[in-house]
Amino acid sequence: MNTDFKQYQAQTTPHPLGLEIARAEGSYIYDTQGNAHLDFVAGVSACGLGHGHPKVIAAIKAQVDKYMHVMVYGEYIQSPAVEFTRLLAQHLPKPLETTYMVNSGTEAMEGALKLARRHTGRSEMIAAHHAYHGNTMGSLSIMGYEERKSAFRPLLPNVSFLHFNMDAELEKITEKTACVVLETIQGGAGFIVPKPHYLEKVRARCTAMGALLILDEIQPGFGRTGTLFAFEHFNCVPDILVMGKGMASGLPVGAFTASRALMEKLQEKPKLGHITTFGGNPVIAAASLATLRELLETKLMQETRHKEKLFRKYLKHPKIKEVRGMGLMLALIMDTPETANSLVLKAAAEKLILFWLLFEPRAVRISPPLTIAEKEIKKGCDQILGILDGI
Numbered sequence: 001m002n003t004d005f006k007q008y009q010a011q012t013t014p015h016p017l018g019l020e021i022a023r024a025e026g027s028y029i030y031d032t033q034g035n036a037h038l039d040f041v042a043g044v045s046a047c048g049l050g051h052g053h054p055k056v057i058a059a060i061k062a063q064v065d066k067y068m069h070v071m072v073y074g075e076y077i078q079s080p081a082v083e084f085t086r087l088l089a090q091h092l093p094k095p096l097e098t099t100y101m102v103n104s105g106t107e108a109m110e111g112a113l114k115l116a117r118r119h120t121g122r123s124e125m126i127a128a129h130h131a132y133h134g135n136t137m138g139s140l141s142i143m144g145y146e147e148r149k150s151a152f153r154p155l156l157p158n159v160s161f162l163h164f165n166m167d168a169e170l171e172k173i174t175e176k177t178a179c180v181v182l183e184t185i186q187g188g189a190g191f192i193v194p195k196p197h198y199l200e201k202v203r204a205r206c207t208a209m210g211a212l213l214i215l216d217e218i219q220p221g222f223g224r225t226g227t228l229f230a231f232e233h234f235n236c237v238p239d240i241l242v243m244g245k246g247m248a249s250g251l252p253v254g255a256f257t258a259s260r261a262l263m264e265k266l267q268e269k270p271k272l273g274h275i276t277t278f279g280g281n282p283v284i285a286a287a288s289l290a291t292l293r294e295l296l297e298t299k300l301m302q303e304t305r306h307k308e309k310l311f312r313k314y315l316k317h318p319k320i321k322e323v324r325g326m327g328l329m330l331a332l333i334m335d336t337p338e339t340a341n342s343l344v345l346k347a348a349a350e351k352l353i354l355f356w357l358l359f360e361p362r363a364v365r366i367s368p369p370l371t372i373a374e375k376e377i378k379k380g381c382d383q384i385l386g387i388l389d390g391i
Contacts, residue, residue: 001032017348024051027372029353037351038380042369044355045219045329048246049294050369056249059290063283073101073279080285087292088257091228093237095259100266101280101288105218105244106134108254109181111266111274112240113138115258116179116212118265118273125156126172126180126211128164130359132188133181133216133242142181145188145359165195170205177211179240184230187219188358190333191325199236212239218254222246223295223370225327226305233326248287300370304328307377311366314381319388321362330366332384337361339391346387352380 001020020032027050028036042048049056063080070076085099102108117123127133127142134140140149141156149155162169164186173180180202186192206213215238220230224246227233231241239262244254266273295301304327311330312323322333334340340362347354357363368377 019348026050026052027369027376035351037353038376038383039353040366040368040380041353041355042367043250044245044365045224045367046245047250048222048224048370049249049291049300050371051250053249053291053294053371055294056287056290059286060251060283063286066282068283069278069281073276078280078282078285080282080289081280084285084289084292087289087296091296092241092257095261096237096241096257098260098263099255099257100263100274101285102254102256102276103252103278104134105216105242105254106136106139107276107279108218108242108244108256109133109142109214109216110136110138112214112242112256113142113179113181114274115240115256115262115266116214119262120178120210120212122176122178122211123158124174124177125159126177127159127161128182128186129161130164130186130189131161131181131183132186132358133183133218148358164189164192165198167198167201170201173202173205173209173211175209177206177209179212179214180206181214181216183216183219184234185220185225185326185329187329188360190357190360190363191329191331193324193326194234199231199234203236203238206239214238214240214242216242218242218244219367220326220329222291223301223304223327224329224367226301226308228295228301230326247291248284249291251284251287253284253288295370304370307370307372307374310374310377311381314378315384317385317388319391324363328366328368328370328372331357331360332364332366333360334362334364339388340364342391343384343387346391347383350383350387352383354384 022030022032027039029039030036089097129144131144141159143149144161162172215231217229221243241257247253308327319335319339320332324331343364344354355365
């Protein structure tokens, strides 16, 4: 199987981890030899309710028995998508009320960028250095990391960058700016949390200049920071909210939400301003609805901040220089990139799943399922400390 994997399936690196999966349940992934691997990554924040959550599985199976894909997005009334978007709107601040469901986080970002340009009639877009919003051409254009995008130029023009958390650079936002795009918590850069009042100042500057504020919640969204979306911590409501990853408990999904008046700009001049075949797929919408209900009807989100405290309590070691992030979106900043790399690889050998971050070579990702048990947190942290003692 390993030979076929490398020969027939396109790879993203020369040396993939190559764990051969048999099944997954709760906080564990099981390989084909029957070994249980404790998952501190959750599919890179996508499996917020863990693997194979029974309510999500039941919703998927029930919907499959009724119907799957029947028509391109937006033409037929399909109750899973309608119910999901209505429930989501009920738990978002005004004016965020209308949601466009798509296939992935990066497609959601593409739709948001198009909507901002369509609404403002402007072309300039501003993003942050070391930003990551996906890998399609529009998302790549606003990636703040030249090394990863230079091979694919030319990209979209009229894109400029500011440094996250630097108030003085907000002057770059002018009456020529169509939108400012920020991750509420920077992911690939090392799980960097905004300083107090920073996002409020961004919001005020955008409003003053007539620019739209797009917040990327693809990774911190759906309970990972202790609230449904991370922007709720920072007194800042975006014009367009972009989401994905944990939205459907592991199925491919994305969405962007705005006011109804703003979203209507995609309906005409031209019609079909954004179109997608499988966005709002009823099976994925059913999984999204079950996921959202579980987050809202349980105490998982509140428990996330307590679990964060446990990780911070246990993960104290001379080689760990800082623990960044919020909730269960945490990054261990190691003393050197070599330590970070060794920790991920040695943990894999000990059947503990950790992972890297895109742009910060000293960082090790910890983004387990929100459902992770306290004893599982302690077990994994003990393994990390033991590994670091031996490096």
